[in-house]
Amino acid sequence: MIDSDFEAFATAWGQVQEIYNRSVTPGTIELVFRALKHLELDEIHRALTLHIQSPDTGQFPPRPGDVIKFARGDSQSRTLQAWAKVERAIRSVGHYRDVAFDDPLIHAAIERMGGWTAVATAETEKDLVWLRQRFEAQYRTYAIHPPETWPRFLPGAATQQNALIGNHTRGQLPGRDMTLIGDSARAARVIEGGRDIKSNGTDVKRLSNDALSGLIANMSSNRGAA
Incomplete structure (x- = not known):
């Protein structure tokens, strides 16, 4: 991602966290954005969807490592x-x-x-x-x-x-x-x-x-x- 993707990323990340009844702070979103910046925004959207759908991980809110794994493998x-x-x-x-x-x-x-x-x-x-x-x-x-x-x-x-x-x-x-x-x-x-x-x-x-x-x-x- 590039800096101009931050707003779209923040929206997507916040929406996913709402599914798990969790709120996020601006500082947390900034930290996660930096951790995932080497990924593309479309990869992150797809990985979040796969995480939510997974019977193994879907019951837990996603972490940056989960997104990376679903986006590009281990x-x-x-x-x-x-x-x-x-x-x-x-x-x-x-x-x-x-x-x-x-x-x-x-x-x-x-x-x-x-x-x-x-x-x-x-x-x-x-x-x-x-x-x-x-x-x-x-x-x-x-x-x-x-x-x-x-x-x-x-x-x-x-x-x-x-x-x-x-x-x-x-x-x-x-x-x-x-x-x-x-x-x-x-x-x-x-x-x-x-x-x-x-x-x-x-x-x-x-x-x-x-x-x-x-x-x-x-x-x-x-x-x-x-």
């Missing part, structure tokens, strides 16, 4: 799915181009591991096994304790080189340099909801809304990459 299955996307991107996109995944936890985990170029330059199967172990450990940590922020995208070698020599006008990223991995619309939301990043000490600013819309259109063919 941490183990989510971690395996996330690594599958990363590995396919390593093999099909490589380290030169910028990438944006449809899961902000992937961005956070890869940033923690040193960035996309460090991850995508794996040369051997042994390297991939080591990377997978590191990624899964980091991703599971974020699946349990989601980060408050994540990078808008993961810069590749081209952006790092251009930032170093000052070729990015005001730090703007040319859309043609990025590949969206997974669902294009969700990847765009990850970009929109993420924070600005630095590449070689230079700010790389967010894309404008028009540029982002054009990027989704131009990169829609890449949805099969994950």
Whole structure:
């Protein structure tokens, strides 16, 4: 979710709590919103419905962990799915181009591991096994304790080189340099909801809304990459 989703989220969360005769405070809603911010609003709506309908959990009011589990499965299955996307991107996109995944936890985990170029330059199967172990450990940590922020995208070698020599006008990223991995619309939301990043000490600013819309259109063919 992004900040503009807060009102809709607060309404949905409050309505569900009313089913269980519970009231919520603004502070509680804000806390839950931050805990679930890495999910999409439609995922949360669907997960809340599934929770209510479940004969195993429906008698209890939902907690953030319940929503995450119904939205994307348990941490183990989510971690395996996330690594599958990363590995396919390593093999099909490589380290030169910028990438944006449809899961902000992937961005956070890869940033923690040193960035996309460090991850995508794996040369051997042994390297991939080591990377997978590191990624899964980091991703599971974020699946349990989601980060408050994540990078808008993961810069590749081209952006790092251009930032170093000052070729990015005001730090703007040319859309043609990025590949969206997974669902294009969700990847765009990850970009929109993420924070600005630095590449070689230079700010790389967010894309404008028009540029982002054009990027989704131009990169829609890449949805099969994950």
